[in-house]
Amino acid sequence: MGIPADLLLEAVIYGVLLGCFYAAVSMGLSVSFGLLDVPNVAHPAIMVLGSYCTFLVARTGLDPILAGVLLMPPFFVLGMLIYRFYYETFEKRGTDAGVRGIAFFFGLALIIEVGLILAFGVDQRMVEAPYIGKAFSLGDIRIPMRTVVAFGIAIVLSISLTIYLSKTFTGRAIKAVAQDEPALRLMGANPVRIKQWAFGIATATAALAGAMLIIVGPVEPGMDRVYIGRTFAVVVLAGLGSMTGTIAAGLVLGISESIVLMHPGLGASWAPAVSFTLLLLVLGVRPQGLFGR
Numbered sequence: 001m002g003i004p005a006d007l008l009l010e011a012v013i014y015g016v017l018l019g020c021f022y023a024a025v026s027m028g029l030s031v032s033f034g035l036l037d038v039p040n041v042a043h044p045a046i047m048v049l050g051s052y053c054t055f056l057v058a059r060t061g062l063d064p065i066l067a068g069v070l071l072m073p074p075f076f077v078l079g080m081l082i083y084r085f086y087y088e089t090f091e092k093r094g095t096d097a098g099v100r101g102i103a104f105f106f107g108l109a110l111i112i113e114v115g116l117i118l119a120f121g122v123d124q125r126m127v128e129a130p131y132i133g134k135a136f137s138l139g140d141i142r143i144p145m146r147t148v149v150a151f152g153i154a155i156v157l158s159i160s161l162t163i164y165l166s167k168t169f170t171g172r173a174i175k176a177v178a179q180d181e182p183a184l185r186l187m188g189a190n191p192v193r194i195k196q197w198a199f200g201i202a203t204a205t206a207a208l209a210g211a212m213l214i215i216v217g218p219v220e221p222g223m224d225r226v227y228i229g230r231t232f233a234v235v236v237l238a239g240l241g242s243m244t245g246t247i248a249a250g251l252v253l254g255i256s257e258s259i260v261l262m263h264p265g266l267g268a269s270w271a272p273a274v275s276f277t278l279l280l281l282v283l284g285v286r287p288q289g290l291f292g293r
Helices: 005-035 043-058 064-089 097-120 145-167 169-177 181-186 191-216 221-238 243-262 268-285
Strands: 135-138 141-144
Touching: 005 043, 005 141, 005 145, 005 169, 005 191, 005 221, 005 243, 043 064, 043 097, 043 191, 043 221, 064 097, 064 191, 097 221, 135 145, 141 145, 145 169, 145 191, 145 243, 169 181, 169 191, 181 191, 221 243, 221 268, 243 268
Parallel strands: none
Antiparallel strands: 135 141
16 A cells, blocks of 8 residues: 555655754764764764753753854864874774774763763753744645754755865865875874864764754653664765765655655654665665765
């Protein structure tokens, strides 16, 4: 039994909005894992930390998106400190840094989750804004304004990172650091400092992604486990380090999930399997991703 045409159109529209949101929350991982080859499985947990920090800042009356922007500088510094510790403790010491690094970032994710539970409890938290709870009609389809806001931020974030990585010396150095460190040194750049700077950018985008996350819906400390599969699926499907590919991959995942949700024979219980299915298919058929080289 298929999906009626009107429901299919609604699924595609919601999937586009959802896909851009997935792309936005995966941008930081696309930088840290895709460009730096750092197995940052704590990225979703840092994003949830950004949601709770947005919740605290927004209680002063600030718009949640503005709160997310204001949180980007301190999260940038946090990311630089995290990478420095990771480099000195793991990456600097040998070729097995990837395996030990995964354990480090899993531990970091657990520390963040437990810390949030101790500070805020297990109850869900949410924010208020003029566009939250409102919707507009597109024919017979009602589209929540909060998803449109997340859609717009995802586009701006993608364009900004693409321009930065392609038009600036530091951005091009970030794209080159995982490919040829000796050549980068000959260009007068310090690979460790470039990686540290890039990881700070990845963590700063996670703060903004956390603001979008709490706009889209309530958050709770363990929500990072919901997004870890989705974010890695988007990054691998896009092709490691591709910002425009991240948008395309997010759209593929969002539309696929939305269609599965709308399908009468499948439903919400099958939606989480979509990201892992896409991830396995890409690794088996096209390991370099849609936009990989």
